[in-house]
Amino acid sequence: MNKAQLVFVPGPGMGHLATTVEFAKLIVNLDDRLSITVLVMNLPFDHKVGAYIDSLSASTSIPETIKFINLPQGNVEKGVRPMNFLISFMENHKPHVRDAVHKLTHSDSAGSLSPRLAGFFIDMFCTTMIDVANEFGVPAYLFYTSNAGCLGLMLHFQGLRDKHELDTTELKNDRDAELAVPSFSNHVPARVFPDVILDENRVDDIFNFVRRFRETKGILVNTFAELESHAVSSFSGRDRTPIVYPVGPILNLDGDVSNGGSGGSDGNADIIKWLDDQPDSSVVFLCFGSMGYFGESQVQEIARALENSGYRFVWSLRKPPPKDKIAMPTEYEDFKEVLPEEFLDRTAEKGKVIGWAPQVAILSHRATGGFVSHCGWNSILESIWHGVPIATWPFQAEQQLNAFGMVRELGLAVEIKLDFKRDLTGGNNEMKVSAEEIEDGLRKVMEHDSDVRKRTKEMSEKSREALMKGGSSYFSLHRTINDLIA
Template sequence: MKTAQLVFIPFPGIGHLASTVELAKLLVARDDRLFITVLVMNLPLDSKNGPYTKSLSSSSSMSGECIKFVDLPPVNIDTEANPMTFLVSLVEDQKPHVRNVVNKLMAKSDSSPLAGLVVDMFCTTMLDVANEFGVPTYMFFTSNAGFLGLMLHLQDLHDEQNVDTTELKNDPDAELVVPCFFNPVPAKVLPSLVLDHNAATHMFNFVRQFREMKGILVNTFVELESYAIHSLYGAKSPAVYPVGPILNLDGDQSSDIVTWLDDQPATSVVFLCFGSMGHLSERQVKEIACALEHSGLRFLWSLRQPPPKDKLMGPSDYADFKEVLPQGFLDRTDRIGKVTGWAPQVRILSHPAIGGFVSHCGWNSIMESLWYGVPIATWPLYAEQQMNAFEMVRELGLAVEIKLDYRREFTSWNDLTAVSAQEIEEGLRKLMVFDSDIRKRVKKMSQKSRMASINGGSPYSSLNHMINDVMDSLP
């Protein structure tokens, strides 16, 4: 039987790495001719990264089977650098190590032939390595089809019409007609990646390399993003494979949080969580606390401490929540609320007590929330999250809005744009009390996401097409 080997190169942030591993598991489960080696970079920003990869490497279902993990040596990168400069340097400096690993894999007499590299959207420079070995490169786009189409469109505008996207931030009322969206896109929800000169330069370099891929796998499904996906077919881009929802549904089953939720009525609790890299200012934390207390709603709040100022690091847990929350808040809300540090998000969203989710709108979080039928109130922070919020609220009608254009990059301590307690409370009440239509639509999309995941669903067909393309590329 002809077999093939793929080398996966994910970006090391936990949101990228976890979904990439789930894709690898899906591929080898679908076709036993495939063997996958995942190259893991060291990233000091995300405290969950190391424990996660160690647990995978030691897993009996992985080790010695079709998926192997190789830790790449650490490289010396300035953690005080601009975030995009840091990212580009991190990946570029790993090229020699990647070449070395691929050489060793190909030198093994018993190994399957190398069929290609599967790289993250931020690791497209690894095209050079694939070309040196004469194999194709595929990209796993860990965000959605709408964002992919937007970036391809903006790069076209930049390269072919000399449009400076950074100038769009000077006109917050401007709107763009973008082929992958039915509605005009407000400039104020464009990702920061295209509004900053340094970041935009690097980002458009990535997007140019998107077009050199043999194919692009996207973590979405046709039933969710039909308009955006169809706009990509026939466009000036490689083959697009919607293979989602790609989810890591393994959660912490023994958490005291789950015990607390067990005592709450069904769909009564609003869950607030801002992602693995999300943090808020003390001023903003107090506004949230006031909104929660005044609303009287039951709540579970994952509250993280910002990293040291000017350090490119992830947030951590507070030693004592009283240092940031209003005086007496914990005592006054003890009957209806719980404040915690890091929280097992998947396990929480799956709990019947959860009735709504205040989210930063990272794409993995959106997919998890849709899977479990939990409606979202949008509060984006960084990266493409403003675009995700726009798509969920305005384009798809699957979320309510607290904010669409809030921005707080994970290296920023600016709290000039704090959302008021009144705005937050209005969003909470709309999410938990008033907007039953959103809840019904989210429940229907939950059913569609699960139907898409079974044999014969649209992602099943897309994955088969991609596997066939991989096997047909073998010499």
């Protein structure tokens, strides 16, 4: 039997790593001729990755054909801009990836030959590793952890930038501009573009990443054809674009270790027990991802909206990191320091304010009826899988584009905001969403017989069918595997 091994190089951070691990599990479970080694890069300020890898190594859910190698951290200059930090971080890991793959491809001490190296699967921010794949004479595939609409937009504007010198940063302050993008059926407002292509300090770097996408043999996207039919079909016949394979939804549904943070199983059990006592679809869940946090004035507006709406709620409230520091949100010692006076007492029967949230467990619970989300792509896919409609509140990166797609393109979400963007300068320029706007979004997302709720339930079924034998994503995965082993 023709055995082959693959090298996976996920981007740093839990969101990219956890999805990549689930993708690796899917691949080896589909074909027992394949083995996978995941090369793990550890960010110096993110301590959850080590704990996550330890838990995977001890887990019976990980097949023996998947191995993990923690790469040396390397020296990275501190105090630089985040994009420069990321580029330096990747370049410093290049020799470590090369050394790890060299060891994998040589016989062991007993003289046993290793399975043939068939290819690299790299993250969207790891395109420099294409050079390493080329050195070993194997193809590189891109595993794109966001959606097809965003991929299409990034490739479209990178192409226009190279051919026609289009400068997307000129659109930064034009809130009325709307542009045609092949991967969207509607014109896309510039105000929801990913912030990196509007920022003169980062635009060159991000398009350097995107340009190299075209050097890969194929792009595997964490989506499914039934969800993004227009975006997926838009890639057919496009000049210099590798084959795009929709292979999702790829989700970590076994547990919540990938969401990071503390909280502990006892706290999780208390939340689930409380949900057990609530009526079906009666609870709105507010959770804003691993980087989600608000200042005190915005927290007060959310609290007022929740109290005025009267809905039952679970609210994941995280403490902002220190200003001017790259760090993760932390936990409040006492929520009363930011919440309105006596809010917790007045809402004690109606809701729960918690720190880190077991997101999958809450979304999958029968009592959860709506989800106020930052619109990270993993969170969107989880909400669709469990049939829970979203109210959109994006912060950064491509989240505004995701929110636009869900509300305007797909009709699978309601809007609190589409274009909210966090002020990363440390100043006081961040827009504030009023209690009235939030409450309006809560009422829309919790409406029992809404079209959005019905469409979300229908898409939930399609998301599961896509991965079943004969489904659209199942077919794409087999097509990829056959290309690798042929």
